[in-house]
Amino acid sequence: MQLVRAGLCAFGMSGKVFHAPFLKEHPGFSISGIVERSKEESKEKYPEATIYRSVEEMLQNADIELVIINTPVQTHYEYARKALEAGKNIIVEKPFTVNVAEAEELVSLAEEKGLFLSVYQNRRFDRDFLQVQKVLAEKKLGIIKEAEIRFDRFRTAPSGKQHKENPDQSGSGSLHDLGAHLVDQAVQYFGFPEKLFADVFSMKGEEFANDYFEILLFYKNNLRVRLKSSVFTKEDHYAYKIHGDRGSFLQERTDNQESELVAGAIPVYGKEWMLPLKEADGILNFLNENSETERILTFSDAGNYMHYYQQIYEHIVFGHTLPSPGNEIILNMKIIDASLKSAQEGKIVSL
Structure with missing residues (x-):
C-alpha cells in the first residue's frame, strides 16, 4: 500500500481527537511530523512522529506531502498559504477561513500550484x-x-x-x-x-x-x-x-x-x-x-470519520473525488x- 506522509500543525483537541487517531490507524498514512511549540505530549502515542516547534520548521521537511492545518481559524490563511507555497497538499480544519476573500485566495493558489485543498467537514x-x-x-x-x-x-x-x-x-x-x-x-x-x-x-x-x-x-x-x-x-x-x-x-x-x-x-x-x-x-x-x-x-x-481519510487517500492514490474541496466550501x-x-x-x- 502506498504510504502518504502527513504532518499536523497542532496537537490540541483537534489533533488528538479528530486527526491523529485516524491517521495512525489507517495503513495508508504515517504521521511524520507534529507541531508542539513547547510540550511533547504526542510522543507517548505517536513516537514515530518528529516533533517540531513551529509550522515553518515542519514545512521544511520534504518527506511530508500532506499538511493538516488544525490551528485556530485566525491562522488558517497564513499557514495554509505557507504550506501550499511549500508544495504540500493540505487539509484545513473548519471553519475554512475568517472570510470569503481568504478562502478564494487559498483555492486559487492551490489550483495554481496543482495541489489539493480539502476542508475537514467531518x-x-x-x-x-x-x-x-x-x-x-x-x-x-x-x-x-x-x-x-x-x-x-x-x-x-x-x-x-x-x-x-x-x-x-x-x-x-x-x-x-x-x-x-x-x-x-x-x-x-x-x-x-x-x-x-x-x-x-x-x-x-x-x-x-x-x-x-x-x-x-x-x-x-x-x-x-x-x-x-x-x-x-x-x-x-x-x-x-x-x-x-x-x-x-x-x-x-x-x-x-x-x-x-x-x-x-x-x-x-x-x-x-x-x-x-x-x-x-x-x-x-x-x-x-x-x-x-x-x-x-x-x-x-x-x-465514521475514517471514511473522510479513506476518501483523501483514494484521491491521492487513485484520483477519486476529493471530499469537501475548498472551492465547494467557499459557498459556505x-x-x-x-x-x-x-x-x-x-x-x-x-x-
Whole structure:
C-alpha cells in the first residue's frame, strides 16, 4: 500500500481527537511530523512522529506531502498559504477561513500550484446527518417545504479560549465554529440559497463573541431552511426537522464519535467501530402511496470519520473525488459572511 506522509500543525483537541487517531490507524498514512511549540505530549502515542516547534520548521521537511492545518481559524490563511507555497497538499480544519476573500485566495493558489485543498467537514460523516440524507433521497416526504437544523449546547460559562470568544477577533464565535457545520449541511441537502436573514449576537454579553445565531435561508419554490444554535439550551431539541407536502421527519443528534474519541476510543480501519443504537433516534411520519399515514421510528446507522481519510487517500492514490474541496466550501463562507452582514444591517441579504 502506498504510504502518504502527513504532518499536523497542532496537537490540541483537534489533533488528538479528530486527526491523529485516524491517521495512525489507517495503513495508508504515517504521521511524520507534529507541531508542539513547547510540550511533547504526542510522543507517548505517536513516537514515530518528529516533533517540531513551529509550522515553518515542519514545512521544511520534504518527506511530508500532506499538511493538516488544525490551528485556530485566525491562522488558517497564513499557514495554509505557507504550506501550499511549500508544495504540500493540505487539509484545513473548519471553519475554512475568517472570510470569503481568504478562502478564494487559498483555492486559487492551490489550483495554481496543482495541489489539493480539502476542508475537514467531518459532520458529513455523522450518523444523524447521513440519516437525514438517506430520508431525503427516498423522497417519501414529497416536496420539501421547510427544514430546521440545530446545534445546541449548554455552556453558559466562558471557556477562556480567546480565539473562540474574543469579540475583537475575526472568525471567533459560534457562527464560524458551529455555523460552519450547519451551513455546510444545509448546502449539502438543499443547495445554495438565493438570500438570507440572520440574527447573530452574544447572549453572554458584548464582551464575548457571538454564542447565538439564527439564519433563515430563502430558496426557490418557497423552501425555507432555518439554522439555529444557542449555548443556553439545557434540554435537547430534535436537531433536524424536515417537512414536506407528504410528511415530516424528525432526527435527534445522536452521533457520539467525538465523545468516544475524547474518552480514548481507538477507531478501527476497514469496519465500523461505533456500536449500533439501542433506541430509535428518529420519527418518520408520511402518507404512503395509498395516502395512508405511516409513522415509523427510525434507527440511524453508525457514522465514521475514517471514511473522510479513506476518501483523501483514494484521491491521492487513485484520483477519486476529493471530499469537501475548498472551492465547494467557499459557498459556505459566502453564507457566513452574508449572515454577519445581515445581522449588522438588520435586513435580508441577497447571495
